[in-house]
Amino acid sequence: MLTVNAYAATSATEPLVPTTIERRDVGPHDVLIDIKFxxxxxxxIHTARGDWGPASYPLVPGHEIAGIVSEIGSAVTKHAVGDRVGVGCMVNSCRECVNCLQGEEQFCVAxxxxxxxxxxxxGTVTQGGYSTHVVVTEDFVVRIPDALALDVAAPLLCAGITTYSPLNHWGAGPGKKVAIVGLGGLGHVAVKIAHAMGAEVTVLSQSLKKQEDGLRLGADHYYATNDPSTFDQLAGSFDLILNTVSAKSDLDAYLSLLAVGGAMVNVGAPAEPLSLNVFSLIFGRRSYAGSLIGGIRETQEMLDFxxxxxxxxxxxxxPAEKINDAYERVLASDVRYRFVIDTATLG
Structure with missing residues (x-):
């Protein structure tokens, strides 16, 4: 076993604290990663604070991991020592169910x-990337291209694939009008990706305070949802709406912005249930859907894109000592647009 430095939540109400955790020995198909960011x-934050149900403490969060391979198992063929790699939101699956076999491991039946x-x-509880090292089976480790710096690549392992996958699945591209709800940690990446795919991109945000940023990141248009005229002006406009907000929304109002046959997809995950009027779907053959990260193959595709x-x-x-401050700033929407921990500061 390898003992490594980490930052952990000890309960739903206490700040995260420095600690040490044990990583398993490197097995034949395992990769040991020296985490950089x-x-x-x-x-x-939701998980550490028990918002989505009871957690197992101590808990080391972190599923946006970028680093360098420092050791490989005897049977590893996909990675080599010195490779620039990443790990996202999952580290294994059954590998046998219909979804895993189709490269959709995020929807593993088990x-x-x-x-x-x-x-x-x-039989142990997994511990995440707020640490100096992690051991992961090679099939769930992706390659980070040389053109991407490790620090800016780290959030792509969650925010990137969470937005790329639905944009890809629902066909964002030339000739398509795409709206991104919220310009935060997910939304700002969604704007960049949708723009790079060739779509006409509109940001729908509560106010216009981030308008300059939104246009700089690739949005063609920017509207404030706290202005009721926005919903009248944009009614029936969009082929796809990607909702990145993790808070309760007026779904019927947003669904009214879809063109006939359009789809609204939730990637934000509010803690409370949402509701809608089914007539918002029926009149316009509209769809309301959700999307969960992406499989390993698509995650690699996203990084290459x-x-x-x-x-x-x-x-x-x-630095690691600022993690608790960062949590409060995320909750206050005081970050543009993603915090990344320099794990060298873990000691």
Whole structure:
């Protein structure tokens, strides 16, 4: 076993604290990664604070991991020592069900193994990327292209694939009008990706305070949803709406913005249930859907796409001692647009 430095939540109400954790020995198909950067995702906060149900403490969050391979198992063929690699939201799956066999491991029938807070194959609870090292089976490690700096690549392992997958699945591209709801950690990456795909991109945000940023990131239009005239002006406009907000929304109002046959997809995950009037769907043959990250194959595709288009997250790099401050700033929407931990500061 390898003992490594980490930052952990000890309860739903206490700040995260420095600690040490044990990583399993490198098995034949395992890769040991020297973590360089770990992104902070809103999901980390929800999980650490028990918003999505009871968690197992101590809990080391972090599923936006970028680093360098420092050791490989005897049977590893996909990676070599010195490779630039990443790990996202899952570290294993059954590999046998219909979804896994189709490259959709995130929808594993038996449930994928989350990067933290999940039961690992050896019966222990997985611990995430707020640490100096991690051991992961080679099939769940992706290659980070040289064109992407590791710090800006880290958030792509969650925010990137979470937005790329639905944009890809629902056909964002030339001739398509795409709206992104919210310009935060997910939304700012969604704008960049949708723009790079060739879509006409509109940001729908509560106010116009981030308008300059939105247009700089690739949006063609920017509207404030706190102005009721926005919904009248844009009625029936969009082929696809991607809702990145993790808060309760007026779904009927947003669905009214879809063209006939359009789809609204939720990737934000509010803690409370949402409701809608079915007539918002019936009148216009509209669809309301959800999307969960992406499979390993699509995650690699996303990283290659982002490298090709020189597209990374907008980040603020912080030392580990600022993690708790960063959590509060995320909750206050005081970040543009993603915090990334420099894991060298873990000691």
């Amino acid at each position: 770990a992104g902070i995702c809103h999901s980390d 449930g994928n193994t989350g990067t933290y807070g999940a039961m690992d194959r050896d 982002c490298a090709e288009h020189e597209l990374g997250a907008e980040i603020e790099v912080i």
